Amino acid sequence: MTDPEARVTIVGELYDPDRTEFREGADWRLSTRGVELLIAMRRPGSQWIDAVHGHAGPARFALIQAPHLLLLAFRFGEVMRWNDQPWQAMHQRRMYPDYPVGLPELTPEQHLLIRIYLVDAASGILRGQGLVTWPPHFASAVRRAVDEHLAAADDDEAAGRELDELYTRYPTAADLVRHRALATCKGGQQ
Template identity: 35%
Template sequence: MHAYRVGGLYNASRTSWNEGTYLRFTAAGPELILFFARPSAKEIADLRRGAPWFAWIDSEHVGLLAFKFGTAIPWSDAPYHPGRESEPVTFDHQGDNHLLLLVLLVDADTGIIRAMRQVTWPPAFAQRVARSIRRMSATPYSERAFDLALNQLYRQWPGTEQLVEERADITCYGGTDEVARGTGPDAAPD
C-alpha cells in the first residue's frame, strides 16, 4: 500500500494530472481524489476542516458520489463503476460500523498532495453504496453504457447541487450518523 503524505507526490511516476475527481475502492478502503490546478488556500482549508457532505446517486450503469467540503468546494461529483477499476476490489459493507474514506486534494499541475483528510460514512450510507456497487458488478461493464448513463444524468440535472436535491438516493454528513433518504428511484429503505 502506498503511503500518502501532504507535500509528497500522489504518484511517484507522475507530476501532472488532468483536472477532475475520482473515486476508487482499494483493499484499504475508498479514496476520493480531487485534482485541482493550483488549489487555493481556502480550498485546502475547506478540504481539511470544512463540513463534509456526501450523496450517492445510483443509475443503471453508473454511480455518482457527490460531495462538498465547506464553502470553497461546492457540490461536485465523481462518477464510478467497478468495471473502471484497474485492480478490481470486492467492496461490501455490512453491519453497524462507519466506513473510513480517504480524501486527497492534489495539485493537478505538480502532482503534489496539498491536503488530505479521513472522514467516515455512516453505516446506512456505506451499505447503500455497497449495494449499488454489487449490482453494477453483477453485469458486464460497458464504457458506452457508462458514458450514456452519465451524459443522461448531466443533461437532465446540469448542476450537481440540483442532482443531489432531486435525484440522490441517500445523503450524509460525514463523520456522523446523520443520513437522509433522497428522492432518487432507489431511495427506498434497505
C-alpha cells in the first residue's frame, strides 16, 4: 500500500492502486494519522453508498475490549445493521506497516475524525467515502483501550481464544454491543 498521507482516494478509482480485489468484510486501522474504517463488499448498491455518506441515518459505534484484542462494532442507519471487526496491533503492523499504531493527540474536548471507505470487493474500486467524528468520551475510551492493548504482550493464540469465546457467548454483533460494549456513540457529521 502506498503512503497513506500521500494517497488520494477518489470515488470511482481504485482504493489501493496495488489491489483489484478485497476480502469481503471490514478492517479498521488506528494510527497517529487518524482512524480508517474500510468496508469491502461485492457490488455495493446505492443504499450502501448513501449509508456510508450518512444519508441513511446516523453512524453508530461501539467498542468491545478483551485482554488481547479490541472489537469495533459499527452500524449505519437501518441499511447496515451492527457489524464488528476485531483489531490487534500486531496484525495492523504486519498488514499495514505504513500506519504507525496509535491515535492522534487530542485535547479532552476534541472529537476524533474517522474516515470511512466503501470498496467494491470484486474490483477494488472505491464506491463511497464518508467522514464522521467520534465524540470525546468515545475517543478517550478507545485511547485507553489501545494504550492498555499496546502495554500487554502480543499473544495471537490468546486473542483467538478470546474472540471465539465472545462469538460463542454473543453470536451477533448486536448481542456484543448490548452486553459487552465498553463505550458507544453516535458519529457526528463533518
